[in-house]
Amino acid sequence: MESAEFMRNLIVETPSSPGNFAKVALAIGSLEGDIGDIQTIKIGTLSTIRDVSIHCKDEEHLISIVEAINQIGDGITVHAVTDDVLQAHEGGKVHMKSRMEIRSLGDLRRVYTPGVANVCEMIKEDPEQANYFTGISNSVAIVTDGTAILGLGDIGPVAGMPVMEGKSVLFDQFADISGVPILLSTTDPDEIVQTVKNIYQGFGGILLEDIGSPHCFEVEERLKKELPIPVMHDDQHGTAVVTLASIISACRQAGVKLSDSVVGQIGLGAAGLAISRMLMAYGVKGVLGIDRDDAACQRLVEHGGTIAKSLEELMETCDIVVATTGVAGLIKPEMVRKGQVILALSNPNAEIEPAVALKAGAAFAADGRLVNNILGFPGIFRGALNAQAKEITYPMLIAAALAIVDSTKSGDLVPHPLDPTVHENVAAAVERVASESL
Template identity: 40%
Template sequence: MIKTPTPSYSLRVRLEIPNRPGMLGKVTSAIGKAGGDIGAIDIMGFGKGTVLRDIVVSVGDLEGGEKVIEGLKKVRGIRILSVADRTFALHHGGKIEIRNKIPLTTRDDLSMAYTPGVARVCMAIHEDPQRVYDLTIKRNTVAVVTDGSAVLGLGDIGPKAAMPVMEGKAMLFKEFGGVDAFPICLDTKDPEAIVSAVKWLSPGFGGINLEDISSPRCFEIERRLREELDIPVFHDDQHGTAVVILAGLMNALKIVGKGIEEVRIVVSGLGAAGVASIRLLLSAGAKEVIGCDRAGILYEGRKENMNPVKEELAKITNPARLQGSVSEALNGADVFIGLSQPGAIRLKDVKKMAKDPILFAMANPVPEIMPEEVGRHARIIATGR
């Protein structure tokens, strides 16, 4: 698989370089020869006959970073002072925080924001519970809830390891929607316990965003919470993914001049995202959708790796009742939607697809097939990176 340099694997290397012509060129050549992509070069100071420089280098993976450092060590006359992983540095100490909206600069401020003045506000909400939306953060605050059982393409890594993703989602809410969000990482996989915990927490939030909860439990958890809470409940892995895929596919089909009702769509991955995407595609007019998972093509009557959700889905997909692998499903297909794992398909599979194939390789952080590998063999390709 081709490893293209990306900012997600980027280093900040501090070097002490002899201050004479040609030395910086030797450094950049060594980086390029090792497969690194230089993003920025900054002068950080001077020594006796030397220059201190910070160089930002993007690589394709951890091994690529090690190759860059080994290459630099071979450049005579320079010293490597430090190497920092920029992604880890960004996450150091967490990515979000709580800040006060109003200053507490006087005793009057304190008396109104907290006791005794706050008691009057509490009683106003007690007398009219709807005022909680006007007098607290509830109106603009979302809980991002996970159990860490289906994080990105990493799988069941637990609630603690899921925290960086949940912090990132909270950042997106704030940056792009102006909505305050906070990670709630629950140390249980019991659907009943998750439902109870969210219900207990719900008075402080205006909405619930379920995130990275494995299938099929996620369907029941969402259904229960929607029925039992009086605030919106949204499972991002299902509905967020499905909406974006449908929007992207509608535009892609316009470019290739095909209608959604005439194309064959292969969906790899039948977890929360795959199931919800298939349902939305069918509701949008798709006639031939074929779902695949690690047991191969989903068809009515299949016994391996099934659950009630897949059994229901099998009845409304794959009208030709095809059987076999995802590779076989792609023979003559117009669209591939990957919601599974890295390397799920190969270039030879893409070459078997219909004219002007559309590939949405959405596995994250590494897609089912790298765009650089597909190249000219697909008319349109998108990833979830």
């Protein structure tokens, strides 16, 4: 199956005797549906009800699977089809919550007026106190103009809000940081810079997210120069950190020397250019890139890379290939060479599915669900905020990448994203490097 991004949940009843759920699994599998999580909702004497998450191609594929299950007979029935993804988004995924409970008038006077006025005056006298008596230094603005939401393109900031809320959930869970989505009604670099400068005082850091290229480069560069707090464009540097980590791990396991390797980079936008720059800074033999846009190619050349004549040439030449174009299915199985490392990182759908790449001969293959900037940005900001760093530097990013490598189990390309230790390790490494340079 080429792509399985249509997810639904089936509420399935089967008789409570062995072998009945196996019939359901067989019906799903024989139609090339992919079973995800299975939750048992009720075990009765006669029947059992399960919530089965399945990945399929589209609505038509889903209907054929439901029909196949209902045709099994023997008391096996699909009672309902639910959309868990939509349900998870009902009402939004984040909510700003109080850390104080007000149970008495005394509490009210401490938390709000008149008590709060003393704290305001203290901060007025000594602004540093805001680090201790407000949540500013633990908050990061997640800023988007909606111009490059995942690989969906320029769909606007409101349509991109579910992604920003997702980043906020990850900041909270993995780094205990308040991530506050900020949706910009402008795509003009001057206005973006000015707007962020006008709101930065409420935050300890700025995460730029899904801002398209090329204006993302100017916006980030100017904000880094003009603001006294850490600014990072996640699609550039968060992605570059995780990609470098996965390439180091792949090379170690494949016995390939990274310093002897030319890496092929398909797509030289925000993610692709930053990945190329980081690989060259770390020390690869070279980066051979390609993009449909001449200006993007020119930028790679200015940073020391070379441009391939065609996608075919790049695929033939490079042992390690990274793709960040947003174009699903761009890499055809016949282009894959035996033993290649292929990281097709576009979300929501990869340039080539890992299973297809492996079948075509790749030694390692991964997509953007596995090699994802989730492994980088929470810990990078936790470390930077802990160190009260004024910026996020290259040495901090390289330290983050190496911490991800050190947290990776043998045989894997990257650590499990839900393993809290990887985020702790990234934060500690970034804090150490940031503190050394203070």
